[in-house]
Amino acid sequence: FLYCPHTPQSVCAQSCGPGFWKVLQEERPVCCFSCVFCPEQYISNQTDQQVCIPCPSQEYPNPERNYCLPKTVTFLSFEDPLGMALACTALFLSVSTTAVLGIFLKHRESAIVKANNRTFSYILLISILFCFLCSFFFIGHPNNVSCILQQITFALVFTLAISTVLAKTITVILAFRVMKPGRTMRRLFVSGIYNVVIPICVLIQLILSGVWLGTSPPHIDTDAHSEHAQVIILCNKGSVTAFYCVLAYLGTLALGSFTMAFLVRNLPDTFNEAKFLTFRILVFFSVWVIFIPVYQSTKGKAVVSVEVFSILASSAGLLGCIFFPKCYIVLLRPDKNSLRCIKNKT
Template sequence: MSLMFSWIQFANMDQCVQCPESHYANSEKNHCLQKSVSFLAYEEPLGIALTITALDFSVLTALVLVVFVKHRDTPIVKANNRVLSYILLLTLIICFLSCLLYIGQPNTATCILQQTAFGTLFTVALSTVLAKAIVVVTAFKVTSPSRMVRWLIVSRAPNLIIPICTLIQLIICGIWLATFPPFIDQNAHVEHGHIIIMCNKGSAVAFHCVLGYLCSLALGSYTMAFLSRNLPDTFNEAKCLSFSMQVFFCVWITFLPVYHSTKGKVMVAMEVFSILASSTSFLALIFVPKCYIILLRPDKNSCLDIRNKIHSRRSSHLKFI
């Protein structure tokens, strides 16, 4: 550790004097200079790029929500559970905007909000996807539904998954904040001449518990979507859900080793990029195909088209028989 300190030697003196951690030696090694404070700022190119990306995608998600609300009575919107779609879109808007918490000079409030918002928002998003997958499986995989299954469909009981899963995540975050919460950390040894200010996660165990819980929800969503992968093409949301979960796993499996191998502002930028990438996967893989049909192929967004597809599918099946 002592090798990281700067030393200076005054004129007509044989001994060296160590500069404090907040200073560094000049090129002549005869004077200590104040280190500048550094963080992922809005003014620098990386901060500007991440800010613009987050704002653009939040606006794009809001436009998708407007499209879904405007066409709420069309078959494709009804078939994919309007309420859950609205919840997921609203959550994605806040997810994109939450990236702004990581940009700018951190303080105690933003350090705490970063982790609680990250864990809570993605729990809501993943539990919504899980509820949508359960609805799809329940509605189309059960050939002769029992009274309990019919009650689940009519009462929309799968929607209760969202508050239950979110409550569990809030408990985990509450324990995290009560024991070893995130705090502002200063690192004077990462970059020469700079003091990096960033948020320390506090309890690494709690942080990985939050990630582990999110991965378990994603695994459950992927499993339910995989079970309904062979549904008719008219109701192919299960394929979109499974693809989005695959991208989610790829993003966060890649995130962990890269996150732990980087330092300073790059670490913060990597976390923001992972949030943007996983949120974009939900938006692009779940909602963009539906917007394509709603806006560009309205002829496919009709009950008549659905009946024709089902009839042609049955006819082709009878030929093979």
């Protein structure tokens, strides 16, 4: 018996260095193996390692797959080009809405402002302004408070906006029906039943939001899998069912407004903005119908970007279709902003 101080080296295969693991070859001696590069998120830091080991969720492997590196923490920030673009767009639209509100307040005694229900116009402009401003809750470092505020504020202000459009449309229907024979429509119009549409719609959304907060509210979360070298801080919706119930309720209100708008499309445009009423609700409804599949197919910061874009696009549709034509008449065509012109159109 002879003692050999060194382990004999296999002549069938060379050793596997760090970053590789040994895979035995079938129907060949044990000393015969292949060196396979470790898969993604795995490393090997020793020679002839039998199996690769995974990196922790907060780390990722280096290109050589022989040690783990810490992931950087990221979120949709104001310094990010996409976040900056969305924030600037929201700021521009907020300033535009404030300017339109100022024009309506300054010319509140003009014929076209009076003819389109000043109170509802003011409520709608304020709600659209808050729609633009609530998008700032989605940008920046999230926390539990901002996660709750961004969803609840979004739900309530959009409900206020859509229910105001619905109330305006119902007012137009009652106003023109009251001219026809029949006491029922006249009683409904005189009683001001259209004024309870907004509180009832907002109250229902408030109840849904309360159930959402009471069962599983939104909270801060991390996503360590969407990006290779980054940990994304984002808001978890909490109860996904509650989130889609809120969206479904908004969709129901939008569909109801669209149906009402379709019914009044042939009424005089001066009073009910019938020329653009159907189109503006269709734009709002289309944005959020497209949002759902896109939201489901995106990950990471893109999820937040899609939601902010949908908020801005749908709100801008309401602002542009409803108020820009009126501002054009008030500022550039004052000859059309008269009682005589309104009567001639009617």
